[in-house]
Amino acid sequence: xxxxxxxxxxxxxxxxxxxxxxxxxxxxxxxxxxxxxxxxxxxxxxxxxxxxxxxxxxxxxxxxxxxxxxxxxxxxxxxxxxxxxxxxxxxxxxxxxxxxxxxxxxxxxxxxxxxxxxxxxxxxxxxxxxxxxxxxxxxxxxxxxxxxxxxxxxxxxxxxxxxxxxxxxxxxxxxxxxxxxxxxxxxxxxxx
Amino acid sequence: xxxxxxxxxxxxxxxxxxxxxxxxxxxxxxxxxxxxxxxxxxxxxxxxxxxxxxxxxxxxxxxxxxxxxxxxxxxxxxxxxxxxxxxxxxxxxxxxxxxxxxxxxxxxxxxxxxxxxxxxxxxxxxxxxxxxxxxxxxxxxxxxxxxxxxxxxxxxxxxxxxxxxxxxxxxxxxxxxxxxxxxxxxxxxxxx
Ligand SMILES: [Ca+2]
Numbered sequence: 510x511x512x513x514x515x516x517x518x519x520x521x522x523x524x525x526x527x528x529x530x531x532x533x534x535x536x537x538x539x540x541x542x543x544x545x546x547x548x549x550x551x552x553x554x555x556x557x558x559x560x561x562x563x564x565x566x567x568x569x570x571x572x573x574x575x576x577x578x579x580x581x582x583x584x585x586x587x588x589x590x591x592x593x594x595x596x597x598x599x600x601x602x603x604x605x606x607x608x609x610x611x612x613x614x615x616x617x618x619x620x621x622x623x624x625x626x627x628x629x630x631x632x633x634x635x636x637x638x639x640x641x642x643x644x645x646x647x648x649x650x651x652x653x654x655x656x657x658x659x660x661x662x663x664x665x666x667x668x669x670x671x672x673x674x675x676x677x678x679x680x681x682x683x684x685x686x687x688x689x690x691x692x693x694x695x696x697x698x699x700x701x
Numbered sequence: 702x703x704x705x706x707x708x709x710x711x712x713x714x715x716x717x718x719x720x721x722x723x724x725x726x727x728x729x730x731x732x733x734x735x736x737x738x739x740x741x742x743x744x745x746x747x748x749x750x751x752x753x754x755x756x757x758x759x760x761x762x763x764x765x766x767x768x769x770x771x772x773x774x775x776x777x778x779x780x781x782x783x784x785x786x787x788x789x790x791x792x793x794x795x796x797x798x799x800x801x802x803x804x805x806x807x808x809x810x811x812x813x814x815x816x817x818x819x820x821x822x823x824x825x826x827x828x829x830x831x832x833x834x835x836x837x838x839x840x841x842x843x844x845x846x847x848x849x850x851x852x853x854x855x856x857x858x859x860x861x862x863x864x865x866x867x868x869x870x871x872x873x874x875x876x877x878x879x880x881x882x883x884x885x886x887x888x889x890x891x892x893x
Contacts, residue, residue, distance in 0.1 A: 513880045516749045520839075521846055523745055524728040527738045536716040546719045549741035553715055553768050557708045557810065569761035576745050576764075618749065647712075654713055688705045 512615045519613040522583070529582045532589035532662065536654035544579045544587055547647070551575050554643050561684045564635045574629040574640045577622055581606035590648070590674065591663035603630075635681075642681030645674055649693055657696075667697035704807045711805040714775070721774045724781035724854065728846035736771040736779055739839070743767050746835050753876045756827045766821040766832045769814055773798035782840070782866065783855035795822075827873075834873030837866055841885055849892075859889035 510518075527545040534541055552575045559568050579587075584606035588594045607626055611619045629637050649670070652658035660670070670693060679686040702710075719737040726733055744767045751760050771779075776798035780786045799818055803811045821829050841862070844850035852862070862885060871878040 511880075513750075513753070513877070517842065517880075520742070520746055520749060521728055521842060524742065524843070524846070527727055527734070527742075528729070528731065535719050536713055537720070539720065542719070543738065545741045546735065546737040549737045549744070549768065550712070550716065550719075552741070552744065552764075554712055556765060556768060557712060557806070558705075561705070569764070572744075572761070572764045572768075573748060576741065576748060614749070650709065650713060651716070654716070685705070688703075688709075 515613060515615050516618070519610070522610065522613055523580060525583045526580060529579075529587055531587050531648075532592070532659040533648045533651045534655050534658050536651055538655040538658070542651065544582050548576055548579050551643050551647050554647055555640060558643065558682070558685060559639070561682065562635070562639050563683065566636055566639055570625070570636050571640045574625050574637065575644070577625055578629045578640070578644065580610050581626070583610060589659065589663065590645075591659065591665055591669070632680075638681030640681070642678045642685070645677045646682065646685055646689060649674065649689060653692060653696055657700075667694060670697075707805060707807050708810070711802070714802065714805055715772060717775045718772060721771075721779055723779050723840075724784070724851040725840045725843045726847050726850050728843055730847040730850070734843065736774050740768055740771050743835050743839050746839055747832060750835065750874070750877060751831070753874065754827070754831050755875065758828055758831055762817070762828045763832045763835075766817050766829065767836070769818055770821045770832070770836065772802050773818070775802060781851065781855065782837075783851065783857055783861070824872075830873030832873070834870045834877070837869045838874065838877055838881060841866065841881060845884060845888055849888075859886055862889075 526548070527543050529544040530541045531544055531547055533547075552572050555571045555575055556568065559566050559571065581603040585599065585602040588599055607623055611622045611626070614622060628634055629640055632638055632641050648659065652660050659665070671690070675686065675690065678689065718740070719735050721736040722733045723736055723739055725739075744764050747763045747767055748760065751758050751763065773795040777791065777794040780791055799815055803814045803818070806814060820826055821832055824830055824833050840851065844852050851857070863882070867878065867882065870881065
């Protein structure tokens with residue numbers, strides 16, 4: 510197989526991410542969102558919002574991480590953030606998925622993509638932290654727009670949201686969390 | 702409105718691109734592709750295939766162009782490449798859409814995004830030429846995978862494909878066109 514043969518086999522396999530459904534709906538509530546369109550949306554979020562980071566970021570690397578970060582779901586599925594799952598078993602499934610899916614690429618590229626995915630998962634560099642926070646920030650935006658979305662389906666309370674999601678957004682994007690938190694609080698207050 | 706208010710209004714409006722359907726199906730033929738997941742897929746194509754360009758490219762700028770390039774379809778719709786449409790009227794609709802949609806952003810960002818969209822449309826810089834060729838290259842890949850897709854729906858012949866699409870792929874990505882052309886030719890030969 511030539512490099513192009515391997516690369517196009519990878520890109521055709523990647524198409525399957527369009528069929529992985531998430532727990533969130535589109536903003537108009539018309540259907541569940543899939544992980545491919547979600548990946549596009551958060552890359553756009555990062556492009557628009559990078560200026561609000563506390564540090565100077567390499568936007569190109571953030572975009573690459575966000576474009577790649579969900580490909581493992583082709584094998585491992587999407588794990589809804591308010592669902593129950595065995596974190597260790599999920600991490601093992603995702604790591605095996607990364608081996609298989611990035612392994613379709615030529616070896617040098619497989620290594621580079623795996624390094625970007627590992628960087629995202631490790632959540633240590635400023636770019637990974639910002640990317641992870643953006644990934645956590647888009648679903649609440651969808652829920653606010655659609656009138657509750659996955660918060661209703663999973664019986665989420667403001668306290669659960671602030672405990673489980675708040676710190677993850679605040680970690681890499683505190684200014685964006687400061688904008689979002691009162692809006693989410695107002696949504697839950699209006700439901701009481 | 703604060704900058705974040707404007708930026709999040711833009712990002713919520715962008716969600717509507719997930720409901721714009723294209724003429725192409727997913728690789729498995731299960732449903733039509735939408736323009737948001739298409740935008741993600743071609744950004745991934747560009748990331749994987751940029752090494753095959755004739756010149757050294759600014760991959761970051763290509764990714765930005767590809768993430769933005771279809772947003773005008775929220776207002777102007779997707780114009781299938783083998784469909785009939787009035788090119789001048791479509792260009793006017795898309796330009797008005799760019800004014801409205803990028804105009805939701807803070808002024809400096811609206812200008813920067815509009816400049817990226819104009820660069821893509823003008824098809825003059827090496828980055829725009831590569832991005833445009835990649836955008837033309839992904840639908841035939843989907844059609845090859847799904848057994849014909851939009852080629853069947855629009856009664857496309859190899860000659861039509863080579864006349865209307867070939868030069869557009871060859872312009873910015875001749876090595877990729879050299880890989881694709883014999884595969885498309887074999888598909889049409891097998892149908893005869
Ligand atoms: Ca396109």
